[in-house]
Amino acid sequence: MNTYEIIYKKREGKVLTKEEIGYIISGYLAGDIPDYQVSAFLMAIFFKGMETDELAEFTRLMADSGEKVDLSSMGAPTVDKHSTGGVGDGVSLILAPLAASLGAVVPMMSGRGLGHTGGTLDKLESIPGYNVNLSQEEFIRQLEKIGVAIIGQTENIAPADKEFYALRDVTATVDSIPLITASIMSKKLAEGVESLVLDVKTGSGAFMRRYDDAVSLAKAMIDTGRAHGRNMAAIISDMSQPLGRSVGNALEIKQAVEVLKGAGPADMRELTLELVSIMLQISGIEPDPSKAEKMTAENLSNGKALQKFAEMVEEQGGDPRVAENPDRVLPAASYSLEVKAPSDGYIEKMDTRLIGVAALSLGAGRRNMQEKIDFSAGIEVLAKTGDKVSEGEVIAVLYSSRESDLSGVADDYLAGLSFSEEEQKAPELIYRVLR
Numbered sequence: 166m167n168t169y170e171i172i173y174k175k176r177e178g179k180v181l182t183k184e185e186i187g188y189i190i191s192g193y194l195a196g197d198i199p200d201y202q203v204s205a206f207l208m209a210i211f212f213k214g215m216e217t218d219e220l221a222e223f224t225r226l227m228a229d230s231g232e233k234v235d236l237s238s239m240g241a242p243t244v245d246k247h248s249t250g251g252v253g254d255g256v257s258l259i260l261a262p263l264a265a266s267l268g269a270v271v272p273m274m275s276g277r278g279l280g281h282t283g284g285t286l287d288k289l290e291s292i293p294g295y296n297v298n299l300s301q302e303e304f305i306r307q308l309e310k311i312g313v314a315i316i317g318q319t320e321n322i323a324p325a326d327k328e329f330y331a332l333r334d335v336t337a338t339v340d341s342i343p344l345i346t347a348s349i350m351s352k353k354l355a356e357g358v359e360s361l362v363l364d365v366k367t368g369s370g371a372f373m374r375r376y377d378d379a380v381s382l383a384k385a386m387i388d389t390g391r392a393h394g395r396n397m398a399a400i401i402s403d404m405s406q407p408l409g410r411s412v413g414n415a416l417e418i419k420q421a422v423e424v425l426k427g428a429g430p431a432d433m434r435e436l437t438l439e440l441v442s443i444m445l446q447i448s449g450i451e452p453d454p455s456k457a458e459k460m461t462a463e464n465l466s467n468g469k470a471l472q473k474f475a476e477m478v479e480e481q482g483g484d485p486r487v488a489e490n491p492d493r494v495l496p497a498a499s500y501s502l503e504v505k506a507p508s509d510g511y512i513e514k515m516d517t518r519l520i521g522v523a524a525l526s527l528g529a530g531r532r533n534m535q536e537k538i539d540f541s542a543g544i545e546v547l548a549k550t551g552d553k554v555s556e557g558e559v560i561a562v563l564y565s566s567r568e569s570d571l572s573g574v575a576d577d578y579l580a581g582l583s584f585s586e587e588e589q590k591a592p593e594l595i596y597r598v599l600r
């Protein structure tokens with residue numbers, strides 16, 4: 166076996182054996198195969214794709230490249246959610262404690278924001294004291310005690326993915342369905358959950374902008390998870406406008422607390438309820454859809470999910486008073502600016518990526534991993550697609566600790582919107598559920 170032959174075989178569209186894929190992964194991790202050959206290998210996959218069994222094997226080998234989390238001591242169904250990311254997607258903050266309050270164990274390893282999308286870890290770190298860097302032992306201990314933890318990926322989960330991702334990032338091979346599938350699912354397999362629901366986003370703020378690509382990605386991830394005995398389901402949901410009304414770290418925590426108190430924006434609540442209801446069904450906690458929906462809605466209104474959120478924050482070193490009075494605990498921006506509608510009309514479209522970039526410019530995100538985040542920065546989105554607005558009406562509020570940025574960002578925000586004199590329909594929130 167040699168690297169050239171394996172690249173050639175994939176370039177010709179042939180199916181690789183597990184030995185061949187393993188040869189590349191272990192050779193690359195050992196430093197025996199150079200970047201340029203692995204780059205060519207990834208590009209060959211980008212163009213020729215992978216068959217279902219081949220992709221399942223590739224994913225398994227990536228998961229096997231590092232440590233596995235052992236959740237066998239949990240004594241309750243383990244279930245997680247993965248979202249492909251978007252603007253204002255603070256669902257995990259509500260979903261994880263809500264599912265745990267209903268008897269699931271939710272071992273969530275999340276990511277940081279990069280580019281126009283936010284990350285759950287950054288959002289949680291806006292709560293003073295919250296520690297996302299638990300060791301694997303601490304993670305397990307917390308899960309045994311309260312059934313939920315949201316942490317960063319521990320160092321040794323799927324190291325092959327880290328190496329491959331760094332190459333993909335600079336060789337234009339990120340947006341490949343098999344490569345994304347192997348990347349996400351290898352980490353999920355290593356994290357050891359029995360059941361997983363995917364929230365695959367589509368629209369102007371999503372990774373997979375086109376609906377058909379989102380469905381193909383969801384199907385590939387479902388097939389891969391099932392090949393490894395996991396219970397899987399996926400939702401295809403809208404990201405043609407921001408989710409909820411808040412974009413930015415502390416703002417999204419505050420909004421999550423509102424939803425956990427039974428209020429908050431309807432779309433955030435609806436999507437979270439649907440995802441948790443599916444989690445209960447696929448994990449066997451409550452297979453009946455109407456009962457699962459009822460239980461889920463109940464724990465948002467009776468305060469049990471909020472209580473679980475406060476427990477999680479406290480266990481991880483954060484100030485649990487955030488669950489009662491977020492304004493007292495969370496950082497507040499020194500400056501704000503109202504964005505006003507330029508004319509009467511209806512919001513026709515939102516370029517959600519540009520809105521994410523506007524939040525980034527305010528300080529809510531980072532352009533590279535070294536940049537520091539301003540937790541107080543962000544955008545309150547007061548009008549969304551389909552809403553009727555009048556000239557001069559406040560349609561968004563920008564927050565930052567840097568006064569100088571605000572007026573330029575207001576122009577950027579408006580550049581992301583288009584208006585029409587004709588009535589416009591709001592987009593659907595959930596396009597499809599795949600099981």
Ligand code: URA
Pocket residue numbers: 339344345346348349
């Ligand atoms: N997120 C990941 O973890 N991997 C990808 O390839 C894309 C998004």
